[in-house]
Amino acid sequence: MSTGWFQRATGVFGRPEPAPQWFDVGCDCGARLKGERAADCLKPKCPACGTVVFILPATVYPVPVSLRQRWLNPDAAPPADETKRPPEPEKTGRAKTGKKPAGAPVEERSRRKSVEAPAPDKAPAEALSLRLRRWFTPVRLLAIAIISGSLLTGFVLYRQVRWSQAQTQLQAALDRGTEAIEAGNFSTAAREYQAAVTSLDILGRRDVASQRIRSRQQQVQIMSEPLEEPLSTLLDNWLTAPGDNSSLPASAGQRWLVLDTRVVPTQADQYPAGTLLVDLPIMCGDVPVELLIEPRSSLASLVAASSDAARVLFAAQIDRGEPPTPQRPTARVWLTARRIIPLTDDNVAEHAGLFPDEAAEREATRQLLRQQRERQEQQP
DSSP states (O other): OOOHHHHHHHHHTTOOOOOOOEEEEEOTTSOEEEEEOOSSOBOOBOTTTOOBEEBOOOOOSOOOHHHHHHHHOTTSOOOHHHHSSOOOOOOOEEOOOSSOOOOSOHHHHHHHHHHHSOOTTTHHHHHHHHHHHHHSOHHHHHHHHHHHHHHHHHHHHHHHHHHHHHHHHHHHHHHHHHHHHHTTOHHHHHHHHHHHHHHHHHHTOOSHHHHHHHHHHHHHHHHTSBOSSOHHHHHHHHHHOSSOOSSOOGGGGGSBEEEEEEEEEOOTTTSOTTOEEEEEEEEETTEEEEEEEOSSOTTHHHHHTOSSOEEEEEEEOEEEEEOOOSSOOSEEEEEOGGGOEEOOOHHHHHHTTOSOSSHHHHHHHHHHHHHHHHHHHHOO
């Protein structure tokens, strides 16, 4: 950039020519280089060691009067306030020459290193602090803050969008599921109620209304997966099958069996403690079959609350079968304790065909479902 404009401007007002600007720069070897600055930078060589020293060019801006007087009379003593502290040495540049310049004596270098070396007890802490400063530079800290803020903002926005979508989809899924139940299409109802339960999980709802929706989803799922054949046909095929008939077909344990019957406790000397007997007489040819519920099932509290055999409307899955033996002429079919689900929803039970035709029996069934629902909601 041209600087002639400043000289022309000063000439208009009749200012004198600028005073010469001197430099006094020290070399690494201890020698001093003195001279007058030029308009461009200078690169003189040290007369002692030959090292190239970089000299800044003369300034083109106004120079303070005190500094100009010192340049006009370099041998004059510095002002009193400057004698109190030595002037800071001017920063100098040094061209790369490929060789080490002659420096201070070995004793002086070792003395400086020993003075600058940290104390042994502070060395690990200072080394760790230096390492941390190298790792966590201001630019890196700023980048980490920006990335963290972006991720947090994106996560909050994503949660808000999911929450808003779940709120919108919940009622729509419930409406479609209810229509499917009333039409007797339990496969579609199960799919829609599963979407409703997913929305409830996103919203984090655990109130009574949400628990009833989850219970209805479970019961709709049961109605959509019934046994592929009647229970009597399944047992006949099992007991009359040639060869080994020690186990029921695997598909029987993956489907649901819905029962509306009485359940009674068993005698401890004939069955494991806590076993429940389904009061449903079943005959496969000449072989009687007992339906037994494993101990610690969800029906234990219902049976214990009744002084007599308790009527229960529930769904269950078959666990295993025990064919008759010479010592025990009765076949046994065990229902899985952890897969016993008491039915509680009137709408599901009615459209699944579980309500009797008589008005009195329908009301009794409705009362039974209400009692089972209240007992289920009281459980923790």
